[in-house]
Amino acid sequence: MKGLFKSKPRTPAELVRQTRDLLIYIDLNGNTRDAKREDKQYHGLWQMAELSKLIRELKSILYGNNEAEPVPEACAQLTQEFFRENTLRLLITCLPKLNLEARKDATQVVANLQRQQVHSRLIASDYLEANRDILDTLIMGYENMDLALHYGAMLRECIRHQCIARYVLESEYMRKFFDFIELPNFDIASDASATFKELLTRHKSTVAEFLSKNYDWFCADFNEKLLSSATTSSQKTSYQAFGRDVTRSIKFCGYDAIC
Structure with missing residues (x-):
């Protein structure tokens, strides 16, 4: 009977879209980590917990887990949706608002995406070339002690692309x-x-x-x-x-x- 009510697994593209929606919310609503639980108008703590969970799921798809290796088709779907809109920009912008574990997961996600091919193309390279100001943010991240190592790791993966x-x-x-x-x-x-x-x-x-x-x-x-x-x-x-x-x-x- 338990199986009858089990929720349908979310597709990689759905996970990215939900991640993007939460990033937009968090970007617009300031420092959600300071939100109070009892504030009915401001559910920042729930959004932050859900966002951390989603980023962890994205990492699991890209890297695999103890039970399974990464599935190329799922990685391609995730990558294509990630760069279809400004999810990368949002993730980097919101990084200061994430907790430490979510920052680590986000860093690994961004790093892995630089190597993912869709139809034999590194679409991360195309996206970054069209949004070069993101590189400026990563470089200047070295001036922020809390974020420097995360931004530095992302930057090193980005410069794998010769144009970057x-x-x-x-x-x-x-x-x-x-x-x-x-x-x-x-x-x-x-x-x-x-x-x-x-x-x-x-x-x-x-x-x-x-x-x-x-x-x-x-x-x-x-x-x-x-x-x-x-x-x-x-x-x-x-x-x-x-x-x-x-x-x-x-x-x-x-x-x-x-x-």
């Missing part, structure tokens, strides 16, 4: 990575360094193009802000190793060294 890496390299924010790498918080500085290295080693032809136009200021900043400011021998050794990695990556650009 090119945008970041050519953006006004590129120079700020030298500041992020020197932030006093070790975890955030290390994360920024990992992103910086990914930017300068993954897409060799794009990096070569960037350095052909920006070699002088880049090397000056690298020497002045990183090597010269290193306070320990291990830190200086790390920066020198980083420079060698970048040099190997772009050696066909015609430069003998990065600094």
Whole structure:
């Protein structure tokens, strides 16, 4: 008899649409985590709990679980619906309002979606190229201690797309990575360094193009802000190793060294 009243499982597309609806609600209604349970006009706590559950379900579809591997068809449906409208933008915008576990799940969802293909296309790349300001938000996330590691992880996955890496390299924010790498918080500085290295080693032809136009200021900043400011021998050794990695990556650009 129990089976007669069991609710019908929601499809991946339905899960995304419900997630989007809740994100819109939360975005419009401020900090829902501070809502009072007794406020009949403001059901923020319920919405937040339901949103966290939905994001966890999205992650389960994309990554699988202990009982099953991801189903390609379900992943494709989820991905297509996710980028059909502004769900990615909403999720990133609302990230500060989520609890820690929901932030972790959201970060993993965004990261995985960068690798999902629909009809042999990485539609995440197309979406991000048309909405480049999202990258600005992720980059500047390094200035927020509570969100830096989440935004940093998302950003590294986004720059897997060559067009996105090119945008970041050519953006006004590129120079700020030298500041992020020197932030006093070790975890955030290390994360920024990992992103910086990914930017300068993954897409060799794009990096070569960037350095052909920006070699002088880049090397000056690298020497002045990183090597010269290193306070320990291990830190200086790390920066020198980083420079060698970048040099190997772009050696066909015609430069003998990065600094």
